[in-house]
Each structure stands twice: as C-alpha cells, then as structure tokens.
Amino acid sequence: MEFESGNSQLLSKIATSDQHGENSPYFDGWKAYDNDPFHPTQNPRGVIQMGLAENQLSLDLIEEWIKKNPRASICNGEGLHAFKNIVLFQDYHGLPQFRNGVAKFMAKARGGRVSFDPDRIVMAGGATGANEMLMFCLADPGDGFLVPSPYYPAFNRDLRWRTGVQLLPVMCQSSNNFQITKQALEEAYQNAQKANIKVKGVILANPSNPLGTTLDRTTLRSLVTFINDKQIHLVCDEIYAATVFGGPSFISISEIIEEMESINRDLIHIVYSLSKDMGLPGLRVGIMYSYNNTVVNCGRKMSSFGLVSSQTQHLLASMLSDQEFTDKFVLENCTRLANRHEMFTQGLEEMGIRCLKSNAGLFCWMDLRHLLKEPTFESEMSLWRVIISDVKLNVSPGSSFHCCEPGWFRVCFANMDDETVKVALGRIRMFVGQRKDVEVQVKKSWHRNLRLSFSSLIYDETMASSPRIMSPHSPLVRATT
Amino acid sequence: MELLSKIATNDGHGENSAFFDGWKAYDSDPYHPTNNPNGVIQMGLAENQLSFDLVQEWVKKNPKASICTSDGSNGFKDIAIFQDYHGLPEFRNAVARFMEKVRGNRVRFDPARIVMSGGATGAQETLAFCLADPGDALLVPAPYYPGNDRDLTWRTGIQLLPVICHSSNDFKITRQALETAYKKAQDSNIKVKGLLLNNPSNPLGTVLDRDTLTESLKFTNDKKIHLICDEIYSATVFARPNFISIAEILQENADCDRDLIHIVYSLSKDLGFPGFRVGIIYSYNDSVVNCARKMSSFGLVSTQTQHLIASMLSDDVFVDRFLSESAKRLGQRHKILSRGLSQVGIGSLKSNAGLYCWMDLRRLLKGPTFESEIELWRMIINDVKINVSPGASFHCSEPGWFRVCFANMDDETVMVALNRIHKFVIQTKGSSSDGINRKQYGRSKLEISLSFRRLDEIMMAPHKMSPHSPMSSPLVRART
Numbered sequence: 001m002e003f004e005s006g007n008s009q010l011l012s013k014i015a016t017s018d019q020h021g022e023n024s025p026y027f028d029g030w031k032a033y034d035n036d037p038f039h040p041t042q043n044p045r046g047v048i049q050m051g052l053a054e055n056q057l058s059l060d061l062i063e064e065w066i067k068k069n070p071r072a073s074i075c076n077g078e079g080l081h082a083f084k085n086i087v088l089f090q091d092y093h094g095l096p097q098f099r100n101g102v103a104k105f106m107a108k109a110r111g112g113r114v115s116f117d118p119d120r121i122v123m124a125g126g127a128t129g130a131n132e133m134l135m136f137c138l139a140d141p142g143d144g145f146l147v148p149s150p151y152y153p154a155f156n157r158d159l160r161w162r163t164g165v166q167l168l169p170v171m172c173q174s175s176n177n178f179q180i181t182k183q184a185l186e187e188a189y190q191n192a193q194k195a196n197i198k199v200k201g202v203i204l205a206n207p208s209n210p211l212g213t214t215l216d217r218t219t220l221r222s223l224v225t226f227i228n229d230k231q232i233h234l235v236c237d238e239i240y241a242a243t244v245f246g247g248p249s250f251i252s253i254s255e256i257i258e259e260m261e262s263i264n265r266d267l268i269h270i271v272y273s274l275s276k277d278m279g280l281p282g283l284r285v286g287i288m289y290s291y292n293n294t295v296v297n298c299g300r301k302m303s304s305f306g307l308v309s310s311q312t313q314h315l316l317a318s319m320l321s322d323q324e325f326t327d328k329f330v331l332e333n334c335t336r337l338a339n340r341h342e343m344f345t346q347g348l349e350e351m352g353i354r355c356l357k358s359n360a361g362l363f364c365w366m367d368l369r370h371l372l373k374e375p376t377f378e379s380e381m382s383l384w385r386v387i388i389s390d391v392k393l394n395v396s397p398g399s400s401f402h403c404c405e406p407g408w409f410r411v412c413f414a415n416m417d418d419e420t421v422k423v424a425l426g427r428i429r430m431f432v433g434q435r436k437d438v439e440v441q442v443k444k445s446w447h448r449n450l451r452l453s454f455s456s457l458i459y460d461e462t463m464a465s466s467p468r469i470m471s472p473h474s475p476l477v478r479a480t481t
Numbered sequence: 482m483e484l485l486s487k488i489a490t491n492d493g494h495g496e497n498s499a500f501f502d503g504w505k506a507y508d509s510d511p512y513h514p515t516n517n518p519n520g521v522i523q524m525g526l527a528e529n530q531l532s533f534d535l536v537q538e539w540v541k542k543n544p545k546a547s548i549c550t551s552d553g554s555n556g557f558k559d560i561a562i563f564q565d566y567h568g569l570p571e572f573r574n575a576v577a578r579f580m581e582k583v584r585g586n587r588v589r590f591d592p593a594r595i596v597m598s599g600g601a602t603g604a605q606e607t608l609a610f611c612l613a614d615p616g617d618a619l620l621v622p623a624p625y626y627p628g629n630d631r632d633l634t635w636r637t638g639i640q641l642l643p644v645i646c647h648s649s650n651d652f653k654i655t656r657q658a659l660e661t662a663y664k665k666a667q668d669s670n671i672k673v674k675g676l677l678l679n680n681p682s683n684p685l686g687t688v689l690d691r692d693t694l695t696e697s698l699k700f701t702n703d704k705k706i707h708l709i710c711d712e713i714y715s716a717t718v719f720a721r722p723n724f725i726s727i728a729e730i731l732q733e734n735a736d737c738d739r740d741l742i743h744i745v746y747s748l749s750k751d752l753g754f755p756g757f758r759v760g761i762i763y764s765y766n767d768s769v770v771n772c773a774r775k776m777s778s779f780g781l782v783s784t785q786t787q788h789l790i791a792s793m794l795s796d797d798v799f800v801d802r803f804l805s806e807s808a809k810r811l812g813q814r815h816k817i818l819s820r821g822l823s824q825v826g827i828g829s830l831k832s833n834a835g836l837y838c839w840m841d842l843r844r845l846l847k848g849p850t851f852e853s854e855i856e857l858w859r860m861i862i863n864d865v866k867i868n869v870s871p872g873a874s875f876h877c878s879e880p881g882w883f884r885v886c887f888a889n890m891d892d893e894t895v896m897v898a899l900n901r902i903h904k905f906v907i908q909t910k911g912s913s914s915d916g917i918n919r920k921q922y923g924r925s926k927l928e929i930s931l932s933f934r935r936l937d938e939i940m941m942a943p944h945k946m947s948p949h950s951p952m953s954s955p956l957v958r959a960r961t
Contacts, residue, residue: 010705010740015611015772022775059558066549066557073549075540075789083540084533090600090755125599125780126564132779136636137489141615162610162636162776231484266484281564282784294485301494302636305606306599309783310756315549 019161021153029384029394038392040419048424051394053209053362054415055243055279057336058329062278065325072318074311082314089310092303094123098313101320102287106272108326109242114254116289122299124286125306127239127273128158131203133288133302134269135163137295138233139200144168145235146188146202148180150365150401150408152209152237159203168192168199171404174367177356178211180204182222189230201233201267202226207240207250210401210410211365212358214244220256228263235269242277242330245338246359257291265291274316276362277333283312337362337414340421344413347425351432362414366395369407371435380406391431393424493635495627499855503868512866514893522898525868527683527836528889529717529753531810532803536752539799546792548785560784566777568597572787575794576761580746582800583716588728590763596773597787598760599780601713601747605632607776608743608762611769612707613639613674619709620644620662620676622654624875624882626683626711633677642666642673645878648841651830652685654678654693659700675707675741676700681714681724684875684884685839686832688718694730702737709743716751716804719812720833731765739765748790750836752803757786811836811888814895818887821899825906829885836888840869843881845909854880865905867898 029051038046070076074083089095099118106116124130139145141164147155149169159165170188172178185202192199202223206215215223227234236253244250253270257263270289275281285308288299320326345355345364355364372379377399384397387409398408413421483490503525512520544550548557563569573592580590598604613619615638621629623643634641644662646652659676666673678697680689689697701708710727718724731742744763749755759782762773782790794800819829819838830839846853851873858871861883872882887895 010612010707010766011768011772012611012614012617014614015768020772020775054562056558056562059561062561063557070550073547075544075547076550077541080537080541083537084530087533087536087754087756088528088530090749090758125603126778129599129779136486138484138486140486140488143486157775157778162779233484275564280561282561284564284781284783292485294489298485298489298494301496301631304600304631305603305636306780307758309758309786311786311789312783315785 014162017161019157021157021161024400025381026153026397026400029388029396032388033394036392038420038423040423044423045392047388047392047394048420048427049394049415050411050413050424051396052415053276053412054281055276055333055337055362056415057279057340058333059279061325061329061332062280062319065319065322066315069318069322072315074314079314086310086314089313090307092123092300092307094121094308095310095313095317097317097321098308101317102272102285104323105320105326106241106287106289108330109277110250110252110255114252114258116254120289120291120296122288122290122296123303123306123308124288124299126275126281126284126286127237127271128154128286129284129306130271130273130286130288131155131158131235131237132161132163133299133306134203134235134271134290134295135159135165136302137298138235138269139163139165140198142166142197143200144192144197145200146170146185146192148172148184148202148204150178150210150398150403152205153396153400153402155203165200166197168197169402169404170202174356174405174408177213178208178365180215180219180223182226185223185226199230199232201235203235203237205237205239206253207238207244207360209240209361210363210396210398211356212361212363213356214248214250214360216248217251217256220251220253221260224253224256224260224263224268227267231264231267233267233269235271237271239271239273239276240361241272242333243337243362244360245334245341248359250360266294267292269295278329283316284308285312285316340413340418343418344411344421344425347421348428351429353428353432356408363410363412366409366411367407368409369405371432372407375406377406383407384409387431391427393427488636493631495631495635498874500627500871500874503858503862503870506862506866507868510866512894512897514897518897519866521862521866521868522894522901523868523889524885524887524898525870526889527750527884527886528755529750529807529811529836530889531753531814532807533753535799535803535806536793539793539796543792543796546789548788556788560788563784564781566597566774566781568595568782569784569787569791571791571795572782575791576746576759579794579800580715580761580763582804583751584724584726584728588726588732590728594763594765594770596762596764596770597777597780597782598762598773600749600755600758600760601711601745602628602632602760603758603780604745604747604760604762605629605709605711606635606637607773607780608709608745608764608769609633609637609639610776611772612709612743613637614672615639617672617674618642618666620659620666620673622646622658622678624652624684624872624877625677626679627874627876629677639674640671641677642671643876643878644676648830648879648882651687652682652839654689654697656696656700659697663700663704673704673706675709677709677711678727679711679713680727681712681718681834683714683835684837684870684872685830686835686837687830688722688724688834690722691725691730694725694727695734698727698730698734698737698742701741705738705741707741707743709745711745713745713747713750714835715746716807717811717836718834719808719815722833724834740768741766743769751807757790758782759786759790814887817892817895818885818899821895822902825903827902827906830882837884837886840883840885841881842883843879845906846881849880851880857881858883861905865901867901 033047033049036046038048071078073079074086099121103116103118124133144166146168170184268291272287274285290296354367380397396410507521507523510520512522544552548560573595577590577592598607618640621641644658742765746761748759764770828841854871870884
C-alpha cells in the first residue's frame, strides 16, 4: 500500500520512514521461502530455509525437563497455587527467582569464570527491546554508535528507528578474518568527528552474528582501552554466548573488566536473551545487564514497555535454577552445535566452498567470492538470486550485513534436522558442479525462473490481506533473524 | 560530554514525585490481617482481584492451555520458536472475540487489526510513536491516569495537554473544553495530533455517554486529528449506563475518517492479568496497523501466554460466565465501599465502572488548595493508614478529590478500611470546630519529607516486601 501524501502528514516521521528495514529487496528470499517452503515429503523441492538463525537442536531437552517439572507451570495442578500471585505480579524488578536464575545461567555460559549480580538484571522485550532500551539510555537523537561490520541487519531497526541514533560502521576485512582493529575503530571515530557526529559508544555482538567467531582477549582489551580513553560506552550483545561449541573459549566483557585496571565500569553494558542459547525466541526474554547504576535504574523503568510475562518468568525461574539441568543443557547443546557445524562445513569443503573458521553461533560465514562473476555487490545479488531460485536455499547475502566485501553469505544450520542438511548439501553440490559452465547458464535461469523485482515490496499488505500463506516461521515477521 | 542521554537523566519517568510517599508508607508497613493489623492498607492500586477463582477453576479443567502440562507439551516446540509479530492466529481471534463480547456483540473486530504490545503501557507509547513527532501534542481530558505522562511522552518527546473537566458537571468532557484546549495549543504554536480518551475513565469510574463520544469524534474529525480510546476498563462496567465503545460510535457515523481512530486495550484490568503483559492496539488505519506491528517487536506477548489466553478466551461458556460474574462482584464491592463512605458523609462521584471510587473530600480540606489536599493526604496515610491517590496526581484541576481502589482486597479488609475511615471522620468532626486540628495530626510517625527522595536507592535495597504484595510499590508497577 502506498502512503498518500495526506496520510504521511497524518502519521509521524518515524511511521513513514523506512527505518524499520523491511522495504529491502533482501526479503525476496523470505518471500521465496514463504511461497514454496521445503518439506521432506510434501514439498521436497521447496526452498530450504537457511536464513534463520534459530537453535532448534536442543528443544527436546527442554521439553523433557518440562514434563518432569510440572511445578514450573502455573497452569498445572502443582503450580496452580502460585497462579494468582504470578498473574498479578507486574513489578518491573521481575521475580527474584527469575533474576537469580538468569544470573546463574549467564555465569554458567561463561564457565563460571564470572558471576552476575541479579540486581543488575533488567528485563526487556527480547534482545530487540534491550538493544533499543540501551540506546534510549545512552544516546540522544543524532548521536552515533560505532558498530563493527559485518553486523546483524536488524541493528538498523532496533538501534535507530525510534531512537534517532545513527550507526557508524567500523569496517572489518577478510584479509585478517574480519577482526576488529584499533585502526579501524580510530578511523571510524575520526570520520564521525569530522562529520560532527557525537559518538556515544561502540556496540557489537560477541560471539559475532554473522561471523560466528568470538573476540580474542587482545581485541577485547583493545576495545575496552579504546572506549575508556574516549569515555564512551561499550555495549556487548552476548546473545550467542552459550552457542560457543569449539575453541577458543568464549571470553565475555564481564571477564575482561575484572582483569583490567582503572576502567570506568559505568561505560560497560551487556545485552542478553534466551532466544538463541536456549532456542526460545517466542518467550521474549530480553535482558539488559549494566555496570552503571543509573542505567540499571533508568532501564528498569523503561522495561515497563516490554516486561517478560510473569508466566514465563515463573517457568524460567524454575528451569534455570535447576543446576543439574542447565549443566547438562549447556554441554549437550554445544556438542550438538559442534556436530552440526562440522557436518555442514565439512560437506561444503568437499565441494571447494570454504567458510570463515568459526567456533560459535548458529550459522557459517560462507566464502563464495570465487563464484562471483565480478567482485561487485551486483554480482553478489545476482548469485544470491540464483541460489534462491535455482539451488532453492534461502541464505543471507553479505551486503545485508553491511559487509564491505562482496561474495560472503551467511548460512544457518541449526534450524533443521540432519536429513534436511544433507538435502541442502546435495543441492549445493549439484549447483557447484553445474556452475563450471557459469556465464550462460546463470543468465538463462535467472530470467526464466523468477520475476523478482528490484523495487521495494511492501509485504505487510500481502500478509495482512491475504489468508496466511506464510509459513509460521517466516522471518520477515520475526523479531530477530 | 554527558555520559547518558537526556531521556535517561530527565524526570520523564514520573517517579520522582512526592506522591510516591504513599507507596513508600505502604511498603514500609503493609497491612496484614494477623501479622500486621495496624499496617497501611493499599487502596492506591487499581487491580482486579475479585474473580481469580473462576480463572483458576478454568485453568485446572483445561490442561491443554499450558504448553507445560503433559497435555499441552507436545505443542511446546512450535510455541517456543514462534516469534511472528502477527501473533498466534488463535490468539488474535480469541482477543477479537473477547472484545466483541465485552461490547455485547454490538460490533465486530477484525483479528487482522489486532497488534500486540508490552501491556497497555507499550500500546500507548507505540501509538504515540506512530502518530506524533517530538514536540507534537495529544489532548487528554483531566483528571487522567498518571502513567499517561510516562507512557506517551517520556521516550517519544511528545507533550500532553490537559482538557480541563469540572466537578460542576460531574467532570464531563464538553466540546467547549476541547476547543479551548485546542486553541490554547494553537496559540502556543503547538501542533495537536490527537485526543486521548480513557473510557471507562480512570480515575472517575464513569463511562462516556453517546453524546460525548459523538461530539469527540466530530471534534477530531473536523480538525483531522487522531482519536485514541483507551478502553482498558471496558469489562469492569458493573451497572448502567451501558458501556459504549468508540467502535460502536464509528458504526453510527459512517462518514467520519476511520484512519483517525485507534483503540488501546489490555487484559490487565478486565481479567486481572497485569503480569501477563497483554497489550493490544486496534487501529482502523492500515498504515498504523502495519507500523505498530513492526514496532511490536519491541514488546511482543510471550507465546506461552498467547497460547494460554487463546485457549481461555475462545471458551465461550467460560467467558460469558466470567464477564457476568466479574461485573456482579465489582458492583457489589463498589456498593459496599460507596455506601460505607456515604454513611460518614463522604460522597463519591456516581460511577458504574472501574476498580475504584472518585472520593469527594473537599469538605475535609482546610482550604480549597492543593497544599491542603497534600496535607490531608499525608494524614490519611499516616493516621488513617490507608494509601489512596490524591487528585493532583491525576492532574485534577480542583483540589479535594481522591481515588480509592476497592478491587484488590478481600471483604474483611474493605471493612477494616471503612472502619478506619469512619473513625477518622468522626474524630475530625469531634475536634476543633474550624475543621481539622492541625496540632493533633501535624507530626507524623513516619516523618515523610517533602523533598524528592531518590526512590531508586530504596528500590536497590534488599526487598522488605510484605508476603501479600508480591509486587512492592506500584512505583515499580507497569500500571497503577
């Protein structure tokens, strides 16, 4: 639906801007999946969803726990006596047992090397809400935050849309495996200064989405020194903390600040969630953890806009305080992720496709530069459309992550079963084989198969008006991708 | 350079207000029938606790509604990974249906227009973000719910401009008052983007009549500004006149611009589920639905809760029974309190909805000033030991009115509260003929200061909450 000029004055600037990020051609991939979703028996030639960073590998462990722990539900005979108190509980501090449980789980994901103070745990509407909340607390409209690229696409919406904050990318290069260098940070900072943009801090995800790597000690220390020198904030989105399945170990910012002296802790903030580590995105458990008391207090007041349902707090309080369960879960989850990662990257390597060496996350950062016609983003898009329409895999092109080099693609592997992974690998194998006669084939199939347009499509209209053809998992509409 | 944002360091959250002394008094000394019979009774909290037994009974009988019970847990995975911001279809359908029932099936709601938010708190903020730019204003009839200030203005940068209502006509909203407020804004070069109505009203407990609603609709339509109706108390109407929703007025006025009409709803009051954070935006404007839906990512309803609510609200038998029984109990409780008050000559605004009475204590004021109102209020807290909410906190233009909540306690506690009020009024009458003897009530046991205390520090201290208030002060509540 097009906005009429009268209508656009009727609504706010925020409502009529594109900052929500959904008017992007990248959603063609989602649409292709929604229109033709893979199913092993009902639609074996459909599009396989590999653009969705979801952890579906260990939900059975959670289901098993729930079956054994009826008290965790306020709907169950045993838990029912808590029903009234829970349903009335809207205190923005959150249930103490919930905060304790989350603090313990966060410590566990860091190997017990640090502990977290439950009083600093602030709820938010998913990590989506937590990230936005921090921007509201730390920056005024027009202020900037440095963000190493490639980065999670929805940062554009979460951090900027309603806050008016700007994101200033810090370019990372494949030549050093996309590591964040002090030079790149300084350069981005200086550029901002020149443009008269007040830089309020640095925000990054560690482990990284889309890279799947963890920051090493040197980089982390360098980062802390950088922000401390300039007295600007450091926001670490550690949402993938417990998806670290191989060496090197995860090092959290919380560990680094214990090791360094004279650091102003008022500058340090962590974002967390249970959406990736535990695979529970529907429960909307976002956490802001700040070492700055004023930010904790302010964030807590803001959390009224996105508290975690007390029913869910109650469930998780129970689950996360079962140390035996969480120990087992964290370990088993990592093992399964490691196996899946190995299976997938091994399969790719056999066809000459390399991925960035990674030890975390729910995805691989796939190097398809050798398959590009030219080292340009146009070629990247071209290749991407072929992957969607011919290989019938929805993967995410590097440009959607603001990668400065074309040819990289993020491919998710934890949201499907083993068989589907094999099917996906099989298709890629066939594609790579065929790709040897590249030029002519590509042009033909692109024109033939899909009338994908470059113009921005507004999907809400389609979604709202037609009966739901969407798969329930269409990430177009997901809080995070 | 300032370390934090302006938003983080201003008072827009509304909590640095002297009014929170009342909450503090309750937190420090909460009433308990046996453990602390002389404690402060909480009557500042608009919560509906009268019909839980019905809900609990339903939950017991419907194990499938929980994804955690053995009956329901096979649905666990699908529910736990579902994060589609459209919400579970069955959830939207059930909410739409519930909203229809509450309006006596006189209107239909389209489930595709149901948008989730983080409670009504989140719904209000989201609408403000969609409809207005920083500096723009919404008109709000006063007295109004104090949380509006935070919800609508804190992070959005918009302003609220009161539309003054007077006791002389029972605080009704007049066209003249609307026009006056609008013109005042124009004269100050402030762009008015809409009018926010709360119907039924908090704190008045009254419903808007057809004329007022129609007039408000005409006013906003003429000026091409938005009309937001917060109908969060719609199912708390316990007596005539019937509740009339803006949805019905819209049906009766087909020629008005529907793109200007939006409804805010929640399950926090009607069902008594504030902890579940079920906020709803229902807009007749497609662009607003689409925009708000994208924004709902910042405050979606937990799918675990969506699933439970979907199940519960699609049980027609349960819903019908709940709605009628809840209204009955609210009516009975209201009668007990308002009669009890009138027995000692305390009148309250004639009301037929909500979880509170709008109590008229003007004749107990030393003088018709807000200072007197605060003074009286402190006496009520310290000596009568009841936490009520002074009219000034609702931006009432006349001193002497107090909101007193009645649905968050059992029958016995209501009687204790009434007894205390009776004693207080009698003692007051019995003291100096000029009115209240200041010396007698001047020094409070609790030495509440007028200075603004940093309540945050208090919150950070280890909790000393009463076992009966799982939540401490509504200072920290999403909604009061």
